[in-house]
Amino acid sequence: VRDEETILTRPESTPSRPITPVILCGGAGTRLWPLSRGARPKQFLSLGGLETMLQGTAARVADLALFAPPVLVTNQDQAQAAAEQLAQAGPPAELVIVEPSARNTAPAIALAALAGEPDALLLVLPSDHLIRNIAAFRDAVALAAPLAEQGRLVTFGIRPDRAETGYGYIKRGSALTPGAFEAARFVEKPDAVTAASYVESGDYSWNAGIFLFRADAFLSALQAHAPEVHAAAAAALSEGSARFPDAARFAEAPSISVDHAVMEKAGNVAVVPVDMQWSDVGSWEALYEVSGKDAAGNAVSGETLAIDSRDCLLWSDGPLVTTIGVEGLAVIATEDAILVVPLADSQRVKEAVALLAAAKSKRL
C-alpha cells in the first residue's frame, strides 16, 4: 500500500536518483539598503516571511525524496551563519565549500562540480531569490531532470512580465520535450526597446540563474569554453581541501559568471520555462511587487501605521514607521538608517550607497 501511495503522489517524471542542490551564498548586494548591509546581505534577510531568503532556498530543496543534502558554496564571512541557517531549514549541508575569494559564479560552481561525484545531478540555486510557487518549481526541476541526465545544461526561464533591462534573456528554440526547449540564444541585459520586443515576442524568458546539470556535463563545457576557470578550480581543490580550496590557485580563476563562461557558449543548453512567482528582489519596487498588499495597496512589514497612504512599501525592522497622506513611496527603516524614495525610483538607492561609501559611512 505504501509503495503504491508513493508512486501515486509522485509526478511521472520524478528523477530516479536524488538531485544535489548547490546553494550559492556569497553575495554582498546593497540594492536593498538600508536593510541589506555589508554584514547582512540580502540572503540573510527575511523578505517573504519569517524565514530568511537563504532559509527559504534551503526549504525548497529539503524534501529528501527528491533532493540530496545540499552543497553550500559560501565565503569565510558568511560560512558559519549560512551553514546554521541551512540546517534550520532542511538537512545540514553535505559539504560547505568556503571560497577563498569572490570570483563570481563560474568558479564557485566549478568547485562544487569538481568536489562531488562526476555523474551527480546538480541543481544550482542562488540563495537570495524568492519563489512563491514551490510546486511549480519542483515540477520544473522534475521535468528537467531527464534532460540533465542526458547531458543537457538546463536553465530555468522566467516569463517576463515587464521590459526589465537588468536581467539576461534566453530565447527559446525548438522543443525538446513537452515544456523544455533548446536555448537558441542568451542576451545579457538588453536595452529597453530590445527588452520590450523580447517581452512582446513571447519567445524569451528571463535567466534566473537557476541551473540543473550533471557535474561532468558542466565540467566538460567549462573545460571547452572557460578552461582557465576549470584549471584554477581543480588546482585549488587538489592543493587545498574541498572545504578550504587553496587561495592562491583559486585566485588564478577569472571573475566570471556562469552565464558568460558557459551558458552563452555551450551548444547543449536547454531552457525550461516556469511560472513560479519568482523574484530576485533586486529593488524595493521588486519587493513591493511580490508582497501582499492591503486594501489601500500598501505592503507593510514590521511596526507600521499608514494613514491615508496608498501603494506604499513600509518596511521596518524595529522603529514604528508612520506615513500620512503619501502615495507610491518606499519607507524603509532600520535601527540606524532610514530610506524614503518613490517606489518607481527605488533603483536609485545605489546613489545613496555610492555617497555613503565615499564618505566611509558606518551606515553601509
Next chain:
Amino acid sequence: VRDEETILTRPESTPSRPITPVILCGGAGTRLWPLSRGARPKQFLSLGGLETMLQGTAARVADLALFAPPVLVTNQDQAQAAAEQLAQAGPPAELVIVEPSARNTAPAIALAALAGEPDALLLVLPSDHLIRNIAAFRDAVALAAPLAEQGRLVTFGIRPDRAETGYGYIKRGSALTPGAFEAARFVEKPDAVTAASYVESGDYSWNAGIFLFRADAFLSALQAHAPEVHAAAAAALSEGSARFPDAARFAEAPSISVDHAVMEKAGNVAVVPVDMQWSDVGSWEALYEVSGKDAAGNAVSGETLAIDSRDCLLWSDGPLVTTIGVEGLAVIATEDAILVVPLADSQRVKEAVALLAAAKSKRL
C-alpha cells in the same frame, strides 16, 4: 564714565526696575510627534539650535540689567529638569511653583502673581516658542514696561504672515504711545475666510501668549472677570506653600486660559505689535518655515542625506535619514518612531497620535 555708557547703550524706555519673567513650563503637546513625547514635550526639544526651547526662553530674559531671576511655573514631572535647564541658560529661578494639576494658563499665572510682590512687573512667557530677533523682543518689552507700570495688561502681538486658523487674533485700537495700542478686540481661532480678512486688513496681530503686567493689575482683572480662579489660587497658596500649592484647593480652579479668563474681558489691555521672528513651532511645517534651508530648499537636522530632494524637512535625533527624489516632505526620525508626511499636511500628525493613543502605543 560707566554710568554714562550704561545710559547710552540702554533704550530710552528701559524700565526703572527689573522685570520678573514668569516662565510657564507645563505643556505636553504632541504636534511635533514623534520628536515630542509624553516624557519629552516640546519645551525640552532643541529645535532652533543646541539649546532647548526652554533654555532659549530663559536665555532671552537672562540679562540682569533688565530682568530679575525668573519664576518658573511647572508641574511635578517637569520640575527638576526644567529648573536645571533654566539654571544652565540664565540665573536660577527665584521661585519654582509646582502646579498640583494642569488647569491651563490662568490659574498658573495667578499663582505666580499671588506669590510675589503686588507691584512686581511680570513678563509671562510660554517656554516652547522660538524668537529669533532677541533685540526686537527686548525693545518691545522695554516699550511696554511704562504702560504696564501704569496698570495696563500688555500683550505682544505678532504680525500675521498667513491666514492661520490655529491662533487667536488681537485687533488694534487707538494708539496709546508710539508702538503701543489699545486692544480693541480678541478673536479666538477664526475660520479661514475671517483669518484672511484679518491678515488683509493689517489691523490684527496674532496673540502669542506673551504678556507684561503688574501683578496687582492682573489680579484685580482676574478678581473681576474670573473670581473663581483667583479664589482657588489664593487658597492653594495659603493652605500650601509657594513651591507646593495645595492640590485640593488648586483643583477647584476651572481649567481656563488667561486669554479667555482675563484678556478678552478686561478693559485695560494694550497690544504692542512686534516683528521678532516668532514661532510657536506648532507643526513640522512651522519648524520648516523658521529653519535655515540649503540651496535645494531643504531644512535638515541630524545625520541626513538628501539626494535630488527639494523643499523637505529632514530631522533626525539619531538614525541616518536618506531621501531620494522627493519633494515637500517632512521626514522625522527618532530611535523608535519615524514620521513621513507632506509638510503641507503636517498638522495631520494628530491623527497618528490619536490612533497611537487608542492603541496604547509605547511610541507616544
